[in-house]
Amino acid sequence: MTESTKGNRFAIQTFSLSRKFGDLVAVDGIDLSIEEGELFSVLGPNGAGKTTTIKMLCCLLRPSSGTATIMGHDIQKDPIAAKQVMDVSPQETAIAEHLNAWQNLSLMGGIYGLAKEEVRKRSEELLEMMGLTKRAKDRVRKYSGGMKRRLSIVMALVSDPQVLFLDEPTLGLDPQSRRSIWERIAELKGKKTIILTTHYLEEADALADRVAIIDEGKIVALGTPPELKDSISDMQVMVVKAKNLPIDVIEGLREKYPEVKEVEDGIEIKAKEFSFDEVVDYLRLKGVVIESTYRKQITLDDVFLHLTGKELRE
Amino acid sequence: MRFMILAKRNFQEVWLDPLSIGLVIGLPVGLLLMFQPIGKLNPFFATTNLAPGLAVYAFTMLTFSSGMILARDRESALLSRLLNAPLRANDFISAYSLPYIPVAIIQIALVFGVGRLLGLEISGNAGLVFLIIFVMSIGYIGLGMILGSLLTSKQVPLVWTAVNILTIFGGAWVPLEALGGAFQSAMKALPFAHTIDAARAVMVHGVGFSDIAVDLYWVIGYTLVFFTVGTFLFRRRMVE
Numbered sequence: 001m002t003e004s005t006k007g008n009r010f011a012i013q014t015f016s017l018s019r020k021f022g023d024l025v026a027v028d029g030i031d032l033s034i035e036e037g038e039l040f041s042v043l044g045p046n047g048a049g050k051t052t053t054i055k056m057l058c059c060l061l062r063p064s065s066g067t068a069t070i071m072g073h074d075i076q077k078d079p080i081a082a083k084q085v086m087d088v089s090p091q092e093t094a095i096a097e098h099l100n101a102w103q104n105l106s107l108m109g110g111i112y113g114l115a116k117e118e119v120r121k122r123s124e125e126l127l128e129m130m131g132l133t134k135r136a137k138d139r140v141r142k143y144s145g146g147m148k149r150r151l152s153i154v155m156a157l158v159s160d161p162q163v164l165f166l167d168e169p170t171l172g173l174d175p176q177s178r179r180s181i182w183e184r185i186a187e188l189k190g191k192k193t194i195i196l197t198t199h200y201l202e203e204a205d206a207l208a209d210r211v212a213i214i215d216e217g218k219i220v221a222l223g224t225p226p227e228l229k230d231s232i233s234d235m236q237v238m239v240v241k242a243k244n245l246p247i248d249v250i251e252g253l254r255e256k257y258p259e260v261k262e263v264e265d266g267i268e269i270k271a272k273e274f275s276f277d278e279v280v281d282y283l284r285l286k287g288v289v290i291e292s293t294y295r296k297q298i299t300l301d302d303v304f305l306h307l308t309g310k311e312l313r314e
Numbered sequence: 315m316r317f318m319i320l321a322k323r324n325f326q327e328v329w330l331d332p333l334s335i336g337l338v339i340g341l342p343v344g345l346l347l348m349f350q351p352i353g354k355l356n357p358f359f360a361t362t363n364l365a366p367g368l369a370v371y372a373f374t375m376l377t378f379s380s381g382m383i384l385a386r387d388r389e390s391a392l393l394s395r396l397l398n399a400p401l402r403a404n405d406f407i408s409a410y411s412l413p414y415i416p417v418a419i420i421q422i423a424l425v426f427g428v429g430r431l432l433g434l435e436i437s438g439n440a441g442l443v444f445l446i447i448f449v450m451s452i453g454y455i456g457l458g459m460i461l462g463s464l465l466t467s468k469q470v471p472l473v474w475t476a477v478n479i480l481t482i483f484g485g486a487w488v489p490l491e492a493l494g495g496a497f498q499s500a501m502k503a504l505p506f507a508h509t510i511d512a513a514r515a516v517m518v519h520g521v522g523f524s525d526i527a528v529d530l531y532w533v534i535g536y537t538l539v540f541f542t543v544g545t546f547l548f549r550r551r552m553v554e
Contacts, residue, residue: 058398083400092391096323098330110319111399155395
């Protein structure tokens, strides 16, 4: 737990939470405390253990050792009580396709034990908030991908959970739909404890109070987005745009600067110290026609790559 | 009784899908009407003789619907969303099995109701006919749970086709005696032929409980196995 968190009570606490699959340690003794009202983002490359962690917190996977609490309810000793105070919007659009939006919401509200009138009232508010009111009576199989994803989030909210898990809520959506969902999530900030897993680092950067980066089953970094960026603030990132960049030239740069990443129409070089002139001279000597060079602001992408050595979108 | 909410949705899934309703209701009634003229030429296809077989055949559609709904819910992650809800294992098992029982009763009522209009007569105890057929319907629902827990929605129809063929050749609308030999013996090792033979014996020959007790035990035994295995597999899907 860092000093930067400011709530009064923990919504989620994990205690040496671990899960093994045979000899493979998918989650390796994670200790984490998330305060009420926090929007907490979990990042990690594929196979890092984030889905396994979330599944354990959602009581869908038994821990091999350790445990966790959701609003004080132990996920192993009292999973039904833990489930009563949380809900999840899975990565896939988990909706009943033959039903309309009202019926889907009525289904979710009902199984959480809400009265019909309460479900209707909450559904009205949430459908309005997500811009789905006009199509609420249509069968959801006719919805676009973005509408289905918004409904999926509404379905997780209808039970008025104290803790909300959003698993890749904007994966595969067009930029406009993605931004629309970001705005809705931003409206929930402070009202719910939200655990957001995402492949879009800019999403975590824009929305999250705190970010945990998980790699090989362990938390390798934890803090607010500015804290994480500051942790590598002594690094500089230089971007070179050039069309003819042969691989041997890039390999030559890598001998001097370990973090050289190929980007669209160029390369990105990250290092604690380097001279712009030295890089430019080297490239010109090798016959590379440079179109532009500039210094880039550190992003969560850079932090992620620096800590894990992997691209998030592999 | 929160499971009733989910059970209601599963019931709706059967009635809101045109393909499903066509298979569940349309096909057995259609077959009954189609075979009616043939029944005047061949007594096997006479309505009274054929109705129990077609009712049992209709239950294969329950296997299809229950298997497909469960498989689709697993694939679409709706099931993992539902599993995250505060319901217990028994709630889920009830919600994914009970909605098909009224569907089975509707199927039985339709086949026998339309059959009655076409001249169907029951010589023996109608309650006994209903009992054995109804028990078998629960077995078919259990089979659906097995398929839905194990297979994808693309695989379910393939295995269901095998169940369908076994039911047809178990005497649903192909005379079992015509097959003869090892095939007939193999079919007698499955519950479908026992159900159909026993129901026919009561309807056509008016036999009593003692005459069909062995058949009934076969059907109850298989139904228990199907349902127990289906429940076990479903529970295994709940928490890994």
